Each structure stands twice: as C-alpha cells, then as structure tokens.
Amino acid sequence: MKGERMSTVIIAVLWRQRRNTELHEDFTGETLDDDAMEEALNHCQALKEAGFSTEMVQWQPEEPELTLQTIRKIKPELVFNASSEREVAFCEACGVPYAGSGINLVPLDKATRKKIWLQDGIPTPNFITISKPTKGRQIRDMLLRQNLDFPLFVKPVDGRGSSGITRDSIVKNESELAEVSRKILKSLKQPALVEEYIEGREISAGVIGNGDQTTVMPLLEIGYTDAPTNTYAHKMKDKERLICPAPLPQQHEENLKMLAIRAYQALNARDYGRMDIMLKAGKPYFLELNTFAGLASPNVRQLGQDSEIHLSYMSKMAASAGKSQSWLVGSIVEAALQRYANSPL
Numbered sequence: 001m002k003g004e005r006m007s008t009v010i011i012a013v014l015w016r017q018r019r020n021t022e023l024h025e026d027f028t029g030e031t032l033d034d035d036a037m038e039e040a041l042n043h044c045q046a047l048k049e050a051g052f053s054t055e056m057v058q059w060q061p062e063e064p065e066l067t068l069q070t071i072r073k074i075k076p077e078l079v080f081n082a083s084s085e086r087e088v089a090f091c092e093a094c095g096v097p098y099a100g101s102g103i104n105l106v107p108l109d110k111a112t113r114k115k116i117w118l119q120d121g122i123p124t125p126n127f128i129t130i131s132k133p134t135k136g137r138q139i140r141d142m143l144l145r146q147n148l149d150f151p152l153f154v155k156p157v158d159g160r161g162s163s164g165i166t167r168d169s170i171v172k173n174e175s176e177l178a179e180v181s182r183k184i185l186k187s188l189k190q191p192a193l194v195e196e197y198i199e200g201r202e203i204s205a206g207v208i209g210n211g212d213q214t215t216v217m218p219l220l221e222i223g224y225t226d227a228p229t230n231t232y233a234h235k236m237k238d239k240e241r242l243i244c245p246a247p248l249p250q251q252h253e254e255n256l257k258m259l260a261i262r263a264y265q266a267l268n269a270r271d272y273g274r275m276d277i278m279l280k281a282g283k284p285y286f287l288e289l290n291t292f293a294g295l296a297s298p299n300v301r302q303l304g305q306d307s308e309i310h311l312s313y314m315s316k317m318a319a320s321a322g323k324s325q326s327w328l329v330g331s332i333v334e335a336a337l338q339r340y341a342n343s344p345l
C-alpha cells in the first residue's frame, strides 16, 4: 500500500448505534450489547495502518443535517462505511461519495434480489413471501403453486446478521410455518421469506472490487457446532467452526468463485460484498448477497481500549490469503476511490 501518497486522503468513518443489533432486539424484545462504535474504531485503525487519514462521524438518524455539517467540515474523499438504506440515500442525495453498493441495490429485499438472480441463471432456493397472517388452505395453495414442500426455512425478507433466525426457522409443518411467519410480520413489520430448506454445507464468498478488477477471496466454510443452522445466537457467541479456504476440489472452487462474481455483478454490487451459499450434493444455492457485510477484526490493535470485536467472515478470508486487516479495508476504500475516479458523480 502506498502509505505516503494516501496519508492526505481523508476517509470519514460513518457509524451508527445498534447497526448490528436493532433488528434482533425488535424480534426478541431483548437488549443486546452494541459494538458499533468499537467496530468503527477498528476500521479507523486499520485505515490508518493502510495510510489514510480518518475522522469518525456518527450518523444522526433524527438529524441528518448535523451529519452533513460534520461531513462538510471534514471534506472527506470518501465516506466509509454506510450501513443502512437511509445512510446510502443520504450520501446519494447530498452528493457525498461513499464506499459500497448504491441506491439501485441496497433497498432491494432478499426476494427481489433472488428474482434478479433467477433471471440471470444464478441458482437460489425456490421461495414464496408471506406478507400477511396466513394459514390453512391459503398457505397450502401458496406452497403448491410454487412446488414447495416441508421442511422449509423461514426468515425476514429484509434481515441481516441472522436477525430473526433461530432454531425455529426450520419449519416442518403448516402450523410451525404460520407461527414463525406471524412472529416475523408482527415483531419486524416485514414479510417472511419462505425458502426450501437446503440441508448441506454452508460456504461464504467474499468479493472485492468492480468491473474486471473484481476478485473473490478464499471461500469460507461455516460449520455449526451448537445449532442446526447459523442462528443469531450461534453467530454472536462465535459458535461457528470456520474453515478457510473451504476444502473443495479445485475445479469446484473455481466454478463457485466464477459464479459468485456473476451473482455479484448481476445485482450491480459495488466495491465489496459477501454471499452466502449452501451446497447440497455439490449443487450451489445462493442464499443472499450482504451489501453491509461485517469487516472488523480483533487482530487490529485497538485505540487503547479492550475490545470484544468479533472476527468478521471477510477478515477471516483475508487472513487466510495472508492479507492484513489494513489490506482488507484499504482495498475496499481504494476500489471505491477508483470507481469515483473513473466515473465521478
């Protein structure tokens, strides 16, 4: 990384409270530990190590004009790392350059993204959405029309970080399906996405870059040790067994990486993204693309504080390729800067 050249490049590290917890808090009614500020400090440190200057900016959801004033004072080259539709819309509306996917992708829910994938020949589990309390004959007809049968997997159509995903997400009959979808509708005020349950190996593909500079990091396999699937609790308590690179025959790995780039580009994703894929009898099923994938790592020296930061899947992939955390966030920021240089707002 060319540290000296970049030290004058100012990156505004935008962060917001409860970025990773708000949805699951709404789902369960629990209060969860919020590590959003630690995560942002983690990014600042890694970006400094990559040779950038950084300034922290807290997103003020009630008063976006205050956020804008701060950003205008700092005059950053780029905002990193917007983590919600509103922040992306704000950057877009105010003409502030930002890292990550744009307003043409971020607001699309999982069902809409899956329809785009299907159109582009990217395999994804068969599905329906339930947008009002439904049971009995009505549910049977909906499943029949889409050729779906139990067991099924039920999750929020606009979820993230496994929010709203518990052991109950795998449903075996109509009454379980009605109950889990009712809870999603009521607590999260969003439709339930009902997919065929793909029981198999879980693989995650981390992508960085744009256009012909798009690359995939080593594939990561996620094993479950304490739950039948990657539930919120399983993820937050770091119960996953992470294997990187995923043990796959070389040809299979290459095919999957190529498919991951196609899936990323089909959605017009930008700068970085992480896709979750299930493998059943060797056949891939793309579950989703994360436009706000976690990027933090406990391996970054913190700014004089004890941090309980989780190791993000993206950081694990980078480390397995022998790359540092500053390489990971630095590469994403450089991809974004390059994108603006190629095509300014």
Ligand SMILES: Nc1ncnc2c1ncn2[C@@H]1O[C@H](COP(=O)(O)OP(=O)(O)OP(=O)(O)O)[C@@H](O)[C@H]1O
Binding pocket: 125, 153, 155, 159, 160, 161, 162, 163, 165, 195, 196, 197, 198, 199, 202, 229, 230, 231, 276, 278, 287, 288, 290
């Ligand atoms: N159709 C499915 N079949 C089997 N397992 C599934 C299915 N859908 C989701 N899962 C499991 O649930 C987890 C979370 O689902 P998904 O990735 O769609 O949600 P998310 O909340 O957006 O996750 P992330 O933490 O990546 O933001 C997956 O990683 C996988 O373990």
Ligand SMILES: [Mg+2]
Binding pocket: 161, 162, 276, 288, 290
């Ligand atoms: Mg996921």
